Amino acid sequence: MILGILNENDQRVAIVPQLIKKFQSLNFEIWVETKAGETANYSDEEYEAANGKVTNKSEILANADVLVSYHPPSDDDLKLLKPKTLVVSMFAPYADDAIIEHLAQFDIIPFSLDMIPRTTIAQSMDVLSSMASVAGYRAVLEAANYLPRYFPMLITAAGSIKPCSVVVLGAGVAGLQAIATAKRLGAVVEASDPRAAAKEEILSLGGKFIEVEGAQDDTGAGGYAVQQSEEYLERQKVHVQERAMKADIIITTAQVRGRKSPILIPASTVEKMRAGSVIIDLAASTGGNCELTEDGKIVKKHGVTIVGDSNLAAKMPTDSSFLFSNNIYNYLKIMVKEGQIDLDWNNEIIAKSCIKPNK
Numbered sequence: 259m260i261l262g263i264l265n266e267n268d269q270r271v272a273i274v275p276q277l278i279k280k281f282q283s284l285n286f287e288i289w290v291e292t293k294a295g296e297t298a299n300y301s302d303e304e305y306e307a308a309n310g311k312v313t314n315k316s317e318i319l320a321n322a323d324v325l326v327s328y329h330p331p332s333d334d335d336l337k338l339l340k341p342k343t344l345v346v347s348m349f350a351p352y353a354d355d356a357i358i359e360h361l362a363q364f365d366i367i368p369f370s371l372d373m374i375p376r377t378t379i380a381q382s383m384d385v386l387s388s389m390a391s392v393a394g395y396r397a398v399l400e401a402a403n404y405l406p407r408y409f410p411m412l413i414t415a416a417g418s419i420k421p422c423s424v425v426v427l428g429a430g431v432a433g434l435q436a437i438a439t440a441k442r443l444g445a446v447v448e449a450s451d452p453r454a455a456a457k458e459e460i461l462s463l464g465g466k467f468i469e470v471e472g473a474q475d476d477t478g479a480g481g482y483a484v485q486q487s488e489e490y491l492e493r494q495k496v497h498v499q500e501r502a503m504k505a506d507i508i509i510t511t512a513q514v515r516g517r518k519s520p521i522l523i524p525a526s527t528v529e530k531m532r533a534g535s536v537i538i539d540l541a542a543s544t545g546g547n548c549e550l551t552e553d554g555k556i557v558k559k560h561g562v563t564i565v566g567d568s569n570l571a572a573k574m575p576t577d578s579s580f581l582f583s584n585n586i587y588n589y590l591k592i593m594v595k596e597g598q599i600d601l602d603w604n605n606e607i608i609a610k611s612c613i614k615p616n617k
């Protein structure tokens with residue numbers, strides 16, 4: 259069976275050479291488009307040395323049994339695939355389900371990695387968690403880069419430096435990694451998240467929990483947050499503003515799946531922040547948690563640097579590609595039996611992540 263990888267408009271590559279041997283154990287040959295791994299520091303020579311085939315895009319599309327990518331392939335590419343090719347990508351149907359109908363016109367079997375259930379058994383396939391974890395770590399380093407101050411407390415002959423104060427809004431996978439990273443650098447960290455489990459998770463990493471009363475019950479939401487009431491969000495903004503005035507860095511990751519992200523930092527809060535402070539908004543692509551965020555841009559407003567970037571995992575392409583490849587291996591493993599694709603529709607992971615109607 260042939261597993262095809264294209265050279266995407268992204269720093270990352272879907273399969274790294276180190277993993278080829280594992281895919282071969284599932285009976286996959288890896289065909290990779292020329293220079294697909296270059297920006298992630300995996301050369302064509304490394305793919306060839308690991309028994310991958312480096313070739314052109316049209317040959318991959320014409321022969322692949324499975325095509326794996328970060329971004330959904332274009333319609334022109336989908337048209338060139340063989341009938342019944344498995345296309346594994348991040349189609350995000352929860353944000354716009356029109357994609358399901360759109361894909362139904364092609365004779366392919368689409369699987370959306372972002373629909374894999376967030377269960378313990380599926381953890382090793384969870385690309386959302388892998389990428390969010392990289393993004394949370396990188397968010398702290400980005401912030402440190404713009405901050406005109408130290409992170410740790412320092413006592414020197416030339417005077418004492420206070421530890422930097424970091425506020426994290428949204429303590430899911432990215433937020434928790436940001437808390438851990440900022441703590442390691444010596445910051446004092448406070449965080450807010452309405453999920454019932456969040457308080458304990460924040461405290462266990464050495465963060466302080468920002469208590470906001472009246473969060474909606476998220477039992478049964480599959481680990482995701484549910485939409486909060488206007489009253490809760492208003493109360494939360496007051497707590498956030500109090501902290502923002504003293505903060506050096508705010509990292510925001512607050513998202514409610516399938517909805518616009520809540521505004522937690524209105525422009526009036528940014529005005530009250532200290533000059534030189536930094537906001538990293540990982541929710542930028544879904545509207546942003548800060549009113550002044552511009553998606554894909556770094557702007558300076560009222561002396562505050564605001565970085566709007568929801569794709570920070572792509573800025574660490576070597577490791578994020580490695581983690582993504584492992585997730586894909588673990589995912590495809592459940593679809594292969596005795597060296598052939600054999601889809602078990604009773605398997606919850608396969609059934610829920612396949613987005614073909616009437617499968």
Ligand code: NAD
Nearest residue numbers: 376377378381428429430431450451453481483511512513
């Ligand atoms: P996400 O990216 O959808 O959202 C990020 C965070 O924003 C969430 O923690 C959410 O609660 C928070 N948020 C929403 N509204 C907010 C508000 N008004 N203020 C502050 N925060 C707000 O979430 P995610 O990181 O992909 O995952 C969320 C949770 O899912 C995880 O923390 C975990 O509990 C669960 N999960 C479970 C597994 C597993 O068991 N395999 C894997 C991954 C995630």
